Amino acid sequence: MSTGNVLTYLTESQITNAETEIDGKALTRPALLATDGAVLAYVVDVDIGKNVILRNVPIARNNRSLVFTDAGSAIRLRRTDSGRYEIIGLSNELPGTYTTFSVNLEDFTFGAVTDLTIVSRLLTYAELVTFGGYGTIPYGAIGIFKGGALLEIRS
Amino acid sequence: MLTSWAPLNPDAPKAAQVIRHPSATFAQLIQGSSTDGVDLSQYVSACRHTSRDADVTFAYHNALAGSAQPKPGELLELRLNGQFLWGGIIDSATSYRLRSGEHSLTVKAYTRDNTPTWKEVKRVTDLYATGTPVGVIATDIAAALGLGATEINLPFFGVYTVHSNMQLANMAAQDMLDTVMLSSGYEPYVDAYGILRAISRDLGRASDVIVSEDRVVSIDGSKARSPITSVRVLWLDPALTLVAQQDQALEQATITAGFFQLHQKQDVYFSEDRTQRAQNTYMVVKQSANSGLLNFCSEHYSVISATQGRIEVDTSIFAPWLATEGLAGLIASSYIPDDVAAFGGGVTIPVGRLVEMVSNVAILLVMMSLGTGMYEVRGQPYDYVHGRNTSEATAAGVPDWLLQNDDIENDFVMTEAQAQAFAARELIYRARSANTYKITIVDDPRIERGDIVELYDGSRLYVLDYSRDLTYGAPANLEITGFRA
Numbered sequence: 001m002s003t004g005n006v007l008t009y010l011t012e013s014q015i016t017n018a019e020t021e022i023d024g025k026a027l028t029r030p031a032l033l034a035t036d037g038a039v040l041a042y043v044v045d046v047d048i049g050k051n052v053i054l055r056n057v058p059i060a061r062n063n064r065s066l067v068f069t070d071a072g073s074a075i076r077l078r079r080t081d082s083g084r085y086e087i088i089g090l091s092n093e094l095p096g097t098y099t100t101f102s103v104n105l106e107d108f109t110f111g112a113v114t115d116l117t118i119v120s121r122l123l124t125y126a127e128l129v130t131f132g133g134y135g136t137i138p139y140g141a142i143g144i145f146k147g148g149a150l151l152e153i154r155s
Numbered sequence: 156m157l158t159s160w161a162p163l164n165p166d167a168p169k170a171a172q173v174i175r176h177p178s179a180t181f182a183q184l185i186q187g188s189s190t191d192g193v194d195l196s197q198y199v200s201a202c203r204h205t206s207r208d209a210d211v212t213f214a215y216h217n218a219l220a221g222s223a224q225p226k227p228g229e230l231l232e233l234r235l236n237g238q239f240l241w242g243g244i245i246d247s248a249t250s251y252r253l254r255s256g257e258h259s260l261t262v263k264a265y266t267r268d269n270t271p272t273w274k275e276v277k278r279v280t281d282l283y284a285t286g287t288p289v290g291v292i293a294t295d296i297a298a299a300l301g302l303g304a305t306e307i308n309l310p311f312f313g314v315y316t317v318h319s320n321m322q323l324a325n326m327a328a329q330d331m332l333d334t335v336m337l338s339s340g341y342e343p344y345v346d347a348y349g350i351l352r353a354i355s356r357d358l359g360r361a362s363d364v365i366v367s368e369d370r371v372v373s374i375d376g377s378k379a380r381s382p383i384t385s386v387r388v389l390w391l392d393p394a395l396t397l398v399a400q401q402d403q404a405l406e407q408a409t410i411t412a413g414f415f416q417l418h419q420k421q422d423v424y425f426s427e428d429r430t431q432r433a434q435n436t437y438m439v440v441k442q443s444a445n446s447g448l449l450n451f452c453s454e455h456y457s458v459i460s461a462t463q464g465r466i467e468v469d470t471s472i473f474a475p476w477l478a479t480e481g482l483a484g485l486i487a488s489s490y491i492p493d494d495v496a497a498f499g500g501g502v503t504i505p506v507g508r509l510v511e512m513v514s515n516v517a518i519l520l521v522m523m524s525l526g527t528g529m530y531e532v533r534g535q536p537y538d539y540v541h542g543r544n545t546s547e548a549t550a551a552g553v554p555d556w557l558l559q560n561d562d563i564e565n566d567f568v569m570t571e572a573q574a575q576a577f578a579a580r581e582l583i584y585r586a587r588s589a590n591t592y593k594i595t596i597v598d599d600p601r602i603e604r605g606d607i608v609e610l611y612d613g614s615r616l617y618v619l620d621y622s623r624d625l626t627y628g629a630p631a632n633l634e635i636t637g638f639r640a
Binding site: 023029049051065068069070072073074090091092093094095096097098099100101102103104105108110111113 | 392401403551552571587
């Protein structure tokens with residue numbers, strides 16, 4: 001890897017609105033994604049309330065407390081001019097529930113409500129058994145759920 | 156709907172009056188108690204008004220020159236057949252012309268909610284506690300705009316503030332009123348009389364006015380923009396969510412223990428500013444005070460509060476006891492006469508020395524009962540944060556290439572059910588309002604913005620605006636702009 005800014009490769013997310021700072025919810029614990037031997041880049045996956053997970057968002061440097069961010073924490077993201085996000089601090093607000101339903105514009109009837117809330121939390125002992133067989137998934141593993149359905153497991 | 160009016164007859168005479176009020180207030184106009192009215196009707200050459208504004212053109216020789224000329228800031232009253240029809244504030248003289256001794260002057264008047272005072276001046280509201288009806292906030296905003304009790308006629312919205320720290324700041328009054336009322340399905344509206352009211356955005360309600368076929372003059376339809384197909388309501392969840400960080404070192408402490416003090420306590424805080432809360436805290440002994448020769452003390456940690464813990468080091472009672480006994484032994488040994496214990500070849504040891512040495516050993520043991528412990532308190536810092544929930548209503552059966560979304564951020568939402576109703580109502584309103592219609596009917600002064608007008612074939616029109624020509628000789632028609640409800 002070059003000694004250039006490794007962050008260049010981390011997030012290619014395209015966000016259409018012009019907000020420079022938004023609130024998000026950390027879905028994973030910070031993970032060391034890449035290092036060039038001199039600097040460390042910790043990244044987390046983030047829910048920004050758009051129903052799609054923002055992957056590998058780097059944590060700003062010199063922000064030690066953020067390295068201890070746990071899954072589910074409220075975090076503040078700043079968008080650079082080039083359209084990339086980085087996590088700059090903790091926040092007082094995070095994306096909450098996300099529900100959606102259809103509306104018939106002719107007769108004004110509603111369809112069933114679908115829950116698309118993204119939740120990240122520790123897996124219970126029972127879930128460790130259910131999802132991987134006891135002993136396969138380590139204690140402390142994090143499950144990311146969408147509308148109650150398991151999306152992925154992070155350890 | 157203005158119930159004080161009845162539909163006009165197509166052939167009925169239409170006598171319009173334009174009255175200037177140099178000093179009256181809206182309250183006086185509403186109550187009919189103004190005495191400063193100057194009737195300018197005889198100079199009117201053209202007059203047209205909508206729900207928002209009025210344009211009046213005067214033609215005169217010298218009658219409206221100087222102080223007799225309508226001035227910005229004065230109130231303008233329009234009357235129809237002797238009845239108060241519309242009131243507004245003169246904003247400007249938009250054109251003036253002098254030709255062959257005749258002056259022509261056009262003035263523009265707006266309803267009070269279409270002035271910079273409402274739309275541009277930034278304001279800050281009071282702080283409202285949890286459970287405040289949003290109608291109270293709307294009334295306070297209106298009062299700050301100078302409206303009295305007779306100029307405010309708001310319904311009960313059925314929505315209360317759910318957050319403990321609710322304050323609208325750095326917003327124009329119109330934006331504040333929009334925000335406050337929108338979650339309950341209303342929007343602010345100043346009616347033709349200058350009274351602040353709320354009009355419903357619910358398209359499922361009953362029609363306000365029914366127009367028979369013989370009163371319809373023409374109908375024109377047009378598409379104003381692409382319809383909204385999805386509305387997301389982003390609202391702040393009243394319930395706080397606990398978010399915790401990973402287990403980490405919160406505080407370190409160094410305590411020296413010994414015979415000199417039986418109990419030592421040191422309070423530790425989970426942050427320098429003593430405000431950070433933490434859960435599952437515990438103490439790690441990085442270096443025990445007992446790591447010397449003797450195990451003389453015990454080390455404990457306890458939680459005092461969410462932001463504070465306490466490290467306690469208890470020294471065993473034997474250390475100070477030994478110190479006391481040792482010193483007493485030293486003193487006592489000095490009183491023992493030099494009885495000699497002889498051992499074999501003339502070696503003698505004074506009896507008192509033995510006692511003295513035993514006491515010295517005791518004191519040395521006490522001095523060994525000293526140690527410095529290094530402790531680290533760890534735990535999971537946590538805070539309570541608000542979740543911003545999203546409730547999305549999507550039009551059924553819309554292909555992907557027609558998707559168009561609107562986001563509404565509003566903190567006057569109490570529950571998920573209200574958010575869903577809010578999103579559905581706004582989706583229906585915004586989707587339907589993409590196609591506008593212009594309908595000309597025989598004048599019906601009952602109709603105002605926000606009304607649902609039902610036509611003879613059962614189709615319904617939500618009124619966005621209307622326009623009425625009051626020029627002498629103009630037909631008694633009303634042009635309505637709206638969309639299919």
